[in-house]
Amino acid sequence: MMPNKTPTAQERYKDVSCQHGGYWRDDFIDHNYLYNLYFPPEDFFNHCTEKLHELVLNYPVAQNELAHLTGQLIQQPPEQIVVGNGAAELIKIIAGMNRQMIVPVPSFNEYVNAAPEGKVIEFPLQAPSFQLDVDSFAEEAIRRGARIAVVVSPNNPTSLLVPKAELIRLLKILDEHNCILIVDESFIDFAENGESKSLENDVGDFQNLAIIKSMSKAYGICGIRIGYLLTANKHFRALVQQGLHIWNINGFAEEFLRLAPKYKQQFKKSCEKVQEDRDEFYTLLSLIPGMVVYKPTANYIFCRLPDSGPSAPEATERLFVEHNIYIKHCQGKTLPESDRYVRIASRTKKENLELTLALQTVLERV
Structure with a gap:
């Protein structure tokens, strides 16, 4: 038998x-x-660690108690909450309702990927701003008979926020046409004064509003998978809840929900630290000649690489092979010249500086 060969950096x-x-x-x-x-x-x-045996050996609680625990954390009524195994589980259920759905693109791919064929309308965000034109979006939703509209704010991959006033205006327009607006606020905690930009406290005013939030991102708990949907629309909430199985959340996720309220101040400070690192990172990346760097509101930065340098897929591979750093290129996303764009997550100040220097080296070598 041949010994296992160590893979190359390219492999x-x-x-x-x-x-x-x-x-x-x-x-x-x-x-x-x-x-x-x-x-x-x-x-x-x-x-x-202390509770490991209990968490592994026992059944977790079911949906009613999970909604109660989440409601305590976000200070919202539990009867308006559905808790998912990450936001991805909730997205899959909503996209599978067989309703015509409109999604601005580029955006989080899962909304489009999870929808049945022929049931999703992709609404292109126009370069170079990639800002959502609410009036044009509403007009297209109405023209195409959409019953669900999705807006990710801050958006992924662009890291751009849709102003709250614009979203409320969109809600009012869509309400007259029997269209529910899903606002994905998974990255809102990283926006400056994010709480004031969120629609969570406005849910009770709009029957056609549902908010989705992945707690995995903001709370740094990707491995235990928690997301929630918040809506005052009882019928829509019931439809989403029907798609869940009885124990969709594991014991570790349940225990996090029980403990999270005591960490509220620490959570707030952690988000402020992320914002500080990201803003410094934005400044560093903006110094790279020829690079277009979009001012971020989330914990990642959207960039257009210089035309004179390598493509985004080439730069991404070189960063990994030569510097052991992995970023996301946007080739394949629904946007013009997608092979020129990258999305870069902000990490520590030291790692962000090292990434900036490495990327500049890669871009200088055609």
Whole structure:
């Protein structure tokens, strides 16, 4: 039998670029996945270690108690909450309702990927601004008979926020045409004064509003998978809940929900630290000659690479092979010249500086 051959850097890159997680098993710096590096606190891990046997051996609670626990954390009525195994589970259920759905693109791919064929309308965000034109979006939704409209704010991959006043205006327009607006606020905690930009406290005013939030990103708990839907529309909430199985959340996720309220101040400070690192990172990236860097509101930065340098897929591979750093290129996303764009997650100040220097080196060599 031949001994196992150590893979080359190129082979490792090919393997990693086909994965959807599990990066911690590989020795590289991950500027691809988007999560809070400064949360949860060590106390949470110590608690789970002490309770390991109980968490592994016992059934977790079901949906009613999970909604109650989440409601305590976000200070919203539990009867308006559905808790999912990550936001992805909720997105899959909503997209599978067989209703015509409109989604601005580029955006989080799962909304389009999870929809049945012929049931999704892609609404292109116009370069170079990639800002959502609410009036044009509403007009297209109405013209095409959409029953669900999706807006991710801050958007992924652009890291751009849709102003709250614009979303409220959109809600009022769509309400007259029997269209529910899903606002994905998974990255809102990383926006400056994000709480004031969220629609969570406005849910009770609009029957056609549902908010989705992946807690995995903001709370740094990707491995235990929690997301929630918040809506005052009882019928829509019931439809989503019908798509869940009885124990869709594991014991570790339940325990996090029980403990999270005591960490509120630490969570707030962690998000402020992420914002500080990101803003400094934005300044660093903006110094690279020829690079267009979009001012971010989330914990990642959207960039257009200089025309004179390598394409985004080439630059991404070189960064990995030559510098052991992994970022996300946008080739294949629905946007013009997608092979010129990258999305880079902000990490620590030291790692962000190292990434900036490495990327500049890669871009200077055609």
